[in-house]
Amino acid sequence: MSVTDPQPPAPDAARTDAAREALHDRIAADSLTTRRDYLRIVATVSGGLAVGGVAVASGILQRHGDPDGLPAIKKIADRIEPGESLAFRYPGDEDRAIAVRMDDGTLAGYSAVCTHLACAVLWRRDRGSEGELYCPCHEGVFDARTGEVTAGPPPRGLPKVILIEQVDGSVWAIGTARSGESLQEGYCRQRGEGSPLCTRLEGGATERSEGA
Amino acid sequence: MTDVNRPVHRRYPQIRATSGYGDPRIRHTGPGPGAGAEQEPERSSKLSARLALALTVVIGQLWGLTVVVDEWMSGNTGTAWWGAGFLVLSFLVVLGLWVIDPKDR
Structure with missing residues (x-):
């Protein structure tokens, strides 16, 4: 066997x-x-x-709030009162952005897309000493004056929207700046070094324009 | 009784107690005293080391990719390209660890 x-x-x-x-x-x-x-x-x-x-x-990834070409100049509000915020789209129709008027009158604009996982960033006036930009998805917090990360998981600050305010109180968006880039750097990169506003933007979050 | 764990001499009745390496039917010794021990510890440890090195490099690549994405999103395209170069070099290292001895197992 x-x-x-x-x-x-x-x-x-x-x-x-x-x-x-x-x-x-x-x-x-x-x-x-x-x-x-x-x-x-x-x-x-x-x-x-x-x-x-x-x-x-x-360049396979799209930078949030970064235009493909020269961003248009766009009026976003007739007036923004202290403590208020305004959601708008800039530079494109798909780019969520937020403008914030702080209690001391400072006007700041940012991309409203969180740099962590692209949730919507909200203005929370009741948080912190003077309000915060807050992402509710994962508790991300951004400084309302600089856009830098102050808490939570976002890896970098919010891209900025350059806002100017006319004497009549209307608020206009005139350009963008990437995360970690100053308003002047962003504006000068987009509009060129010879642009009249290029040097005047240095050091300020917004520009109050006297002219049209 | 045909229990699956019956002794070897019952499972293979044609293999006598005197069978061994001289038996032409026996190509592999199979389980026996010392079974499970590493027969080629040097070759085996080298392969384990290659695998450990490759895993370490891949972990470094995961970190590198987060840096590349962060730099690109921040507008630092040049730094992002340096990071991409780091990722490619790391891949070449892993590739070398893989093809260094194709017959190993």
Whole structure:
């Protein structure tokens, strides 16, 4: 009799079959992935990350609040009272932005897209000493004067919207600045160094224009 | 009785107690005294080290990708490209760890 010949059935065949099936299941459950297979998987993941990095550097991601070309000059409100905020779209129709007038009269504009996971950023006057820009999704908090992150998971400050206020109180959006970029840098990058407002924007969150 | 865990001499009755390496039917010794121990510890540890190094590099790549995204979003395109170069170099390192010994297992 060869070892490959079928064995004669035993009296307790049902129990034996169950045990054999259990053994087969246990062997089948053993991982057949070798360390070399893991190495191949890790190399594939590594290649994917490298491709992703090159794609990001190439510009596959859209910067929130950053226009493709020269942003238009847009009137966003006739007046914004102290403590109030205004949601608007700038520079494009899909770019959510928020303008805030603080109690001391300071006017500031930011992209309303949180830099963490792109939730909407809200103006909360009751938070902090003078109000905060607050993302309710993951408790992200931004400084209302600078747009920088003061708490929570956002990795960088909010992109800015450059606002000017006319003598009649109307508020206009005239450009944008990226995260970590000053208003002057953003305006001069978009409008050119020779622009008349380029040097006047230095150091101020907004510009109160005397002319039209 | 056909218990699956029956002794070897009952599972393979044609293999005698005197069978061993001289038996041409036996190509692999199979489980026995010392079964489960590493037979080539140096080769095995080198493979484990390669895998550990590759995993470490990939973790560094994950960090690098967050930096690249952050820099790109902040408008620092040049820094983002340096980060992308770092990611590509890291991939080449992992690729080297992978192809350094194709016959290993």
